[in-house]
Amino acid sequence: MSLGSDPTALLRIGCGSGFSGDRLDAPGPVADALIAAGGPAALMLEVLGERTLALAQRERLQRPDAGYEPALLDLLRPILGRCAAAGVPIITNGGAANPRGAARAVLGLARELGLPALRVAVVEGDDIRGTDALSDLDPWEGDAGAVLVPEQVIAANVYLGAAPIAEALRQGADLVITGRCSDPALALGPMLAHFGWSATDWDRLAAGTMAGHLLECGSQLTGGYFADPGVKDIPGMATLGFPIAEIGADGAVLVTKPDGTGGRVDRRTVTEQLLYELHDPAAYLTPDVVLDVTGVHITEEAPDRVRLSGARGRPRPDTLKATVSLPGGWLGEGEISYAGPNARARAELAGRTLRERLRHLGLEGQSRLDLIGVVSVFDGDGGALREAEAAAPADVRLRLAFASEGRAAAERAAREVLSLYCCGPAGGGGVRTRVTDRIRTLSFLVPRDRLAPRVSMLSLEDAA
């Protein structure tokens, strides 16, 4: 049944990917469950991180047909044909810096798969790099004081809302490819297309946005990023079922997962994800609505079926958030292991030696040492926790991180860890080094009237 043909019918929205590194085989069972259920349904694939987008923009500048999510075709290949045949549209932000290029590539795949009638919609207008929309912007409150130098900008993308996605679906798209949009919009778009909710029906938009927020990280709703053995156990972590939300015309929300998959959906998994990346729970700002979850009630209706009620909405903000990516210098890293008697002391000596070498070489940058196995990720850059920790385990790994403006200093710092093989303490082994080109991101607020989101429909003659 197609979206909108019976707006009173329950709408199912599945999520087959929660981030750009997610399991490539996750969408299959979700697509199967949506198709088997038979009613109106849509499948979202969230694959776009901030860094991903900046790297994609760099790629597109070098090759005009590149700059979209590299795994997009791998994700779509197993499900595209059966979703299109069943009338289950797919919505993805895998267009990254080049939604049109992504659409052409997918249409090439459609030709290969024998799907000549596939309709692919592209949402554009989020990319404001090099446009007037970037001038005189106020920073987002978390980046207060940030100043934007347009010449340095690698990528600048505004979080668009659900309206262009809904428009593409109303035009009959089998697949909607966007660049940057709010993650919940990937779910709210099909709800708008199906139920025809008004753009000022704040409580329904809030309920739909809450459902989208729960879905957007995929398995984080169904037992991923959750298990804590003996405290919070999750069955079948190797086959986690990705989430499905069942939405009613009145904004009722129930979350579940496909039968026969691993994972769990219960009050605890849902509560953790409801609050994930929220700041003020009374004011979660999205392009479509301001969501208030403080009155939300969670009910376990049946195993792996959880109902949420009580989301409230307020009018959407006047500005949209833009992520601006800038060159962030270079990071050099190196690690080396010490084990057995006196391991910690040897690793500490290696660390002191590295510090001395960095000074001796006059490398300009900021450094940090970790003793993996003693104290690492909890510590600050100053090493206060490590110094206060007396434990001396028999297997530790020293890590140096060195950030510099230029590439050469970062490479040299990483090389100094490699040199410890011969010049360091006894029994040092397993060196790995890495040098990374970094991207810094800042958020700014863009007035809505500076943006003009566009929807275009592409078909097989546009194939790459």
Place this chain on the structure above:
Amino acid sequence: MSTIALHRLAHARAGDKGNRLNLALVAHRAEDWPLLAAQVTEARVLALFAHRGATAVRRHDLPGLQAFNFVVEDVLQGGVNGALNLDGHGKTLSFLLLGLEVDQDAPPG
């Protein structure tokens, strides 16, 4: 006085936005929420993250969800794109919070 790790009474999840961290803390049992409200204060959480340069903590109370949301400012030392820390997202930090000691016998409130 009998102190136990918060890990016994609650579970938690960390999320990041730039240099800002949020920690959702959820009581395993609804009846423990008042004890957590009394003892897991903004000041204690700020002290817990002081070594990382945290500048402020705001606690949002969600009794209906038997939960709290802590928003910790400037704790990620540059965040995912700028930190020297292996875990630039701060994803592991929910378990730094869960290591906090609470007094099980103290009267709530």
